[in-house]
Amino acid sequence: MLIMRICKWTLRIKMNVKVPAVLLTLLSLIRELVACPSVCTCSNIHTDCSNRDLLLSFNLISSQLPSNVTTLNLSRNSITLIDPGAFANLSSLLQLDLSRNQLFTLHPSTFYPLSSLEFLDLSSNFLENLPVDLFSELSNLRELILRDNRLKEVNSKQFQSLAELQHLDLSLNSLASMSLDLLDGLQGLEWLSLAGNRLRTIPRSVLEPLTALQRLLLEGNRWNCNCSLVPFKHWVEWMLYRGGHVDSIVCSLPAFLQGRDLRIIPMDMFQHCSNLPSSSVSATEGLIISTDSTAACLEQRPRVVNLRRAPTTLVLARLVCGVVWLMMVVVVMYSCIYAMLAAKYKQEQLKRSLMEVKEPEVEHEKEEDEKEMEHDFDKGAKAREHADWMVLPPEVCV
Numbered sequence: 001m002l003i004m005r006i007c008k009w010t011l012r013i014k015m016n017v018k019v020p021a022v023l024l025t026l027l028s029l030i031r032e033l034v035a036c037p038s039v040c041t042c043s044n045i046h047t048d049c050s051n052r053d054l055l056l057s058f059n060l061i062s063s064q065l066p067s068n069v070t071t072l073n074l075s076r077n078s079i080t081l082i083d084p085g086a087f088a089n090l091s092s093l094l095q096l097d098l099s100r101n102q103l104f105t106l107h108p109s110t111f112y113p114l115s116s117l118e119f120l121d122l123s124s125n126f127l128e129n130l131p132v133d134l135f136s137e138l139s140n141l142r143e144l145i146l147r148d149n150r151l152k153e154v155n156s157k158q159f160q161s162l163a164e165l166q167h168l169d170l171s172l173n174s175l176a177s178m179s180l181d182l183l184d185g186l187q188g189l190e191w192l193s194l195a196g197n198r199l200r201t202i203p204r205s206v207l208e209p210l211t212a213l214q215r216l217l218l219e220g221n222r223w224n225c226n227c228s229l230v231p232f233k234h235w236v237e238w239m240l241y242r243g244g245h246v247d248s249i250v251c252s253l254p255a256f257l258q259g260r261d262l263r264i265i266p267m268d269m270f271q272h273c274s275n276l277p278s279s280s281v282s283a284t285e286g287l288i289i290s291t292d293s294t295a296a297c298l299e300q301r302p303r304v305v306n307l308r309r310a311p312t313t314l315v316l317a318r319l320v321c322g323v324v325w326l327m328m329v330v331v332v333m334y335s336c337i338y339a340m341l342a343a344k345y346k347q348e349q350l351k352r353s354l355m356e357v358k359e360p361e362v363e364h365e366k367e368e369d370e371k372e373m374e375h376d377f378d379k380g381a382k383a384r385e386h387a388d389w390m391v392l393p394p395e396v397c398v
């Protein structure tokens with residue numbers, strides 16, 4: 001009885017005070033010991049859970065990860081769903097690889113706390129559309145890979161908060177068109193792939209905001225190289241001119257251009273485009289300002305800064321400067337000549353007054369001597385003229 005009582009008493013004490021505390025420390029110890037989920041391999045803050053046949057168990061794994069993990073590789077699993085808060089405690093993540101899974105859809109707040117994330121790979125899944133807000137918190141994202149999904153269209157606001165994005169891979173999807181302002185916020189984008197989609201045409205204004213673009217991949221689309229694509233051709237030429245790279249743009253249509261590469265088709269082949277009604281193509285220095293058909297007209301939209309106009313403004317400014325400079329030169333030359341003439345006139349007067357003084361002496365001398373004298377005077381005048389020219393302040397006659 002006594003032993004029973006003591007047992008109960010200690011048990012009660014332990015239950016009331018010590019047990020929870022001990023259990024908690026034990027749990028946290030275990031948690032720290034198995035900070036790496038058993039199915040993953042971890043090295044410091046890099047966690048590789050790739051290729052492990054993970055099914056729906058990802059949420060369990062994420063709760064076992066240390067919160068300071070920076071790399072998480074979940075590639076080559078069978079993840080079909082990710083709970084909205086799955087990454088809630090992983091705000092240190094810099095790289096997240098979810099490629100080669102079976103994701104059909106993603107919750108809008110899936111990546112909500114990952115504001116440090118720089119690399120996100122969602123390639124080789126079955127994504128058909130993306131929630132508009134999916135990337136809205138990823139303001140530090142540099143590289144986004146959406147390759148090999150089933151995207152038919154991308155919302156025009158999809159990438160608008162990705163100001164740091166440098167690399168965007170949209171290849172091997174089913175994109176048939178692109179909204180006009182899809183790439184508007186991506187001033188830092190250096191690499192873009194739209195290869196292997198169903199694009200037939202692309203408005204020049206879609207690509208124009210990409211002032212940092214160095215490489216553009218467009219292979220494997222069904223380009224219709226009709227008049228609507230002419231402004232885009234000009235943009236490609238401009239991109240190549242400034243040292244960028246654009247891969248082949250093979251035309252599927254029209255028949256007479258089938259199999260030809262748009263980059264090297266001579267502009268003469270598009271001569272008929274400028275004759276079309278309601279279209280005007282005018283080229284200045286390889287830059288084109290065009291309103292190609294009413295469709296293209298509708299595509300035109302207000303832009304804060306029109307980069308196409310900048311070179312024209314520069315040329316105008318240079319022209320005005322040149323004219324002003326020329327006028328200044330004329331004024332300076334005129335004043336120089338005037339000063340010269342004035343000096344010469346003075347010289348002439350001086351000469352005449354000297355002649356008058358010397359006349360009596362010269363009178364009885366031979367004509368030849370007179371001539372010689374005159375010649376000498378001429379020489380002297382010329383020399384003085386020279387001297388006067390030299391004496392003039394240099395800034396007047398520069």
Ligand SMILES: *[C@@H]1O[C@H](CO)[C@@H](O)[C@H](O)[C@H]1NC(C)=O
Nearest residue numbers: 050051073074075076095097
């Ligand atoms: C993730 O692991 C796979 C191999 O399973 C590898 O090919 C891939 O490059 C890894 N991803 C990253 C971002 O390191």
Ligand SMILES: *[C@@H]1O[C@H](CO)[C@@H](O)[C@H](O)[C@H]1NC(C)=O
Nearest residue numbers: 062063064085086087088089
């Ligand atoms: C995040 O951490 C909190 C408290 O540390 C915990 O209650 C929650 O289960 C964790 N969530 C996940 C998804 O791991």
Ligand SMILES: *[C@@H]1O[C@H](CO)[C@@H](O)[C@H](O)[C@H]1NC(C)=O
Nearest residue numbers: 032035044045066067068069
């Ligand atoms: C990450 O956190 C674990 C404990 O959770 C700690 O042991 C480790 O040193 C931390 N690593 C870094 C790089 O901060």
Ligand SMILES: *[C@@H]1O[C@H](CO)[C@@H](O)[C@H](O)[C@H]1NC(C)=O
Nearest residue numbers: 200201224226227228293295
């Ligand atoms: C050129 O082709 C595209 C895609 O097929 C089409 O949308 C557009 O209307 C065509 N433009 C002209 C001027 O025919």
